[in-house]
Amino acid sequence: MPKRLGPDARNEALTTLTGWKLVEGREAIAKRFVFRDFSEAFGWMTRVALLAESMNHHPEWSNVYRTVEVTLSTHDAGGLTELDVKLARAMDAIVG
DSSP states (O other): OOOBOOHHHHHHHHHTSSSOEEOTTSSOEEEEEEOSSHHHHHHHHHHHHHHHHHHTOOOEEEEETTEEEEEEOBTTTTBOBHHHHHHHHHHHHHHO
């Protein structure tokens, strides 16, 4: 099981992630992705879903038209881990 990041490691990881914020009241990070249209948003979600499945690490997310709200936390570990940071970086890279 992945280890939770301590406060210093969490803060350091956030400095390397663009647009990701700590979620108030829980050990998680979140970001809003806005695309040109629904098709682009859904295509991105599909690519991320395939990656998340291969990592066995799944995001909390919701989609309304062209906007995708994402929250990442490792439930098995009870908080934020390096897996979340890795998936956040991959999500950003898939956007391009």
